[in-house]
Amino acid sequence: MSVFPKGFLWGGAIAANQAEGAWNVDGKGPSISDVVRGGIVSGHHDATIDPNKYYASHEAVDFYHHYKEDVALFAEMGFTCFRTSIAWTRIFPRGDETTPNEAGLKFYDDLFDELLKYGIEPVITLSHYETPLALYQEYGGWKNRKLVDFFTRYCDVVFRRYRNKVKYWMTFNELNNMNRMPFATGAVDAGSTPQELYQAAHHQFVANALANKLCHEIIPQAQIGCMLSLSTVYPATCNPDDIFSTMQLRRRSLFYSDVMMRGEYPAWTPRLFREQNIELAIADGDLELIASHPSDYLGFSYYRSVLHQADGEFRIDTGGTVGQDNPYLEKTAWGWPIDAKGFRIVCNELADRYRKPLFIVENGYGGVDEVDENGVINDTARIDYGRQHIREMAEAVADGCNIMGYTWWGPIDIVSAGTGEMKKRYGFIYVDKDNDGKGTLKRSKKRSFDWYKQVIASNGENL
Numbered sequence: 001m002s003v004f005p006k007g008f009l010w011g012g013a014i015a016a017n018q019a020e021g022a023w024n025v026d027g028k029g030p031s032i033s034d035v036v037r038g039g040i041v042s043g044h045h046d047a048t049i050d051p052n053k054y055y056a057s058h059e060a061v062d063f064y065h066h067y068k069e070d071v072a073l074f075a076e077m078g079f080t081c082f083r084t085s086i087a088w089t090r091i092f093p094r095g096d097e098t099t100p101n102e103a104g105l106k107f108y109d110d111l112f113d114e115l116l117k118y119g120i121e122p123v124i125t126l127s128h129y130e131t132p133l134a135l136y137q138e139y140g141g142w143k144n145r146k147l148v149d150f151f152t153r154y155c156d157v158v159f160r161r162y163r164n165k166v167k168y169w170m171t172f173n174e175l176n177n178m179n180r181m182p183f184a185t186g187a188v189d190a191g192s193t194p195q196e197l198y199q200a201a202h203h204q205f206v207a208n209a210l211a212n213k214l215c216h217e218i219i220p221q222a223q224i225g226c227m228l229s230l231s232t233v234y235p236a237t238c239n240p241d242d243i244f245s246t247m248q249l250r251r252r253s254l255f256y257s258d259v260m261m262r263g264e265y266p267a268w269t270p271r272l273f274r275e276q277n278i279e280l281a282i283a284d285g286d287l288e289l290i291a292s293h294p295s296d297y298l299g300f301s302y303y304r305s306v307l308h309q310a311d312g313e314f315r316i317d318t319g320g321t322v323g324q325d326n327p328y329l330e331k332t333a334w335g336w337p338i339d340a341k342g343f344r345i346v347c348n349e350l351a352d353r354y355r356k357p358l359f360i361v362e363n364g365y366g367g368v369d370e371v372d373e374n375g376v377i378n379d380t381a382r383i384d385y386g387r388q389h390i391r392e393m394a395e396a397v398a399d400g401c402n403i404m405g406y407t408w409w410g411p412i413d414i415v416s417a418g419t420g421e422m423k424k425r426y427g428f429i430y431v432d433k434d435n436d437g438k439g440t441l442k443r444s445k446k447r448s449f450d451w452y453k454q455v456i457a458s459n460g461e462n463l
């Protein structure tokens with residue numbers, strides 16, 4: 001019998017800016033993703049949109065116009081949930097308006113209706129690297145407290161509008177990437193000071209608490225979580241310096257979920273702030289608000305593990321080199337170590353730490369897919385990755401971890417956040433489009449399509 005409980009949510013996850021395209025259609029304004037060429041992770045972006053240049057988010061895989069066809073394929077695989085984000089700039093094109101854009105609201109009404117028609121629960125991220133560009137350019141992004149009000153207004157509008165359609169929400173995607181990817185995460189510049197980065201995070205904690213409060217008031221049956229990127233981190237050796245340094249690194253990463261899940265700043269933060277000359281502007285009532293409205297669950301992405309050495313260079317770049325080399329692990333074509341046991345470890349670590357439900361909202365294999373002479377894409381490496389990781393997730397459930405669901409990242413090929421490429425593909429569904437934007441956008445099934453279908457049909461038994 002399956003170890004996964006009845007009602008375990010199985011599906012896939014995308015983000016609006018990596019899939020929808022239609023970046024300036026039906027009143028949508030530009031988001032920070034729309035000025036990026038070559039991946040939002042680097043933070044490199046143009047000051048204004050150059051019509052002669054290629055921006056991957058502008059068309060992406062045109063999910064905006066293909067969603068019916070795509071949702072039908074998800075339904076064929078048996079999805080019971082589907083994670084995507086609402087593009088904030090479809091609802092408020094600049095972010096600071098008071099009246100929402102009806103055409104944008106209507107698009108998500110139609111998308112959610114289409115999902116619900118097949119019994120697929122929408123799981124919605126409110127902000128996935130998609131802060132309105134005007135809020136970056138004119139307000140300086142999340143380091144400005146005004147964004148709390150703008151975000152809260154946006155949340156209020158979408159909670160009311162979709163109260164009968166969406167039960168699962170998440171606030172900010174991978175907030176713990178603030179130090180590594182400040183532009184994507186906080187709409188602040190790459191060279192920002194620690195003071196600015198932690199201030200931006202504080203504003204997002206306040207916004208997160210207000211969103212949780214509003215969501216519970218407007219949709220009592222809903223659950224709203226936070227979302228983090230959580231690779232497992234191993235010390236490179238048993239040298240106590242490596243172990244201590246790894247613990248510190250882990251704390252800095254879990255700082256974000258500690259605040260949002262537990263409702264308080266961890267005990268070690270005053271020392272960090274003192275040593276880095278950080279003086280946070282905390283308004284009256286902020287800490288009480290954060291304490292009163294913690295997240296209902298922790299959503300997280302897991303792709304790989306990281307090996308950390310105290311005096312070594314901690315390298316993370318978009319080309320894919322991650323930490324030091326772990327001799328025990330194979331890597332993907334992008335250099336991401338494949339570590340299914342690490343997945344079980346991280347599930348247990350988080351279940352122990354927070355004692356609240358976990359939702360695996362991203363896990364997947366980014367690889368290069370070749371169409372063979374018969375038109376078949378035989379993506380066995382993707383299937384192996386999925387099989388190993390779901391097997392370890394089953395072990396984590398058997399260990400006692402409370403896991404709500406699992407959404408494979410990029411069930412249909414989309415633009416890579418790290419590199420801006422189409423070539424780095426995660427999908428069970430292939431999209432005919434290349435790195436230069438050429439292709440018919442035709443969808444076709446890879447071999448992994450039937451594999452995932454069988455996994456869902458057997459509630460994770462038949463791998």
Ligand code: BGP
Binds near residue numbers: 366409415418419
């Ligand atoms: C996560 C992001 C996603 C996503 C994924 C895979 O960090 O939340 O947006 O794209 O990583 O990364 P990439 O696209 O760089 O392969």
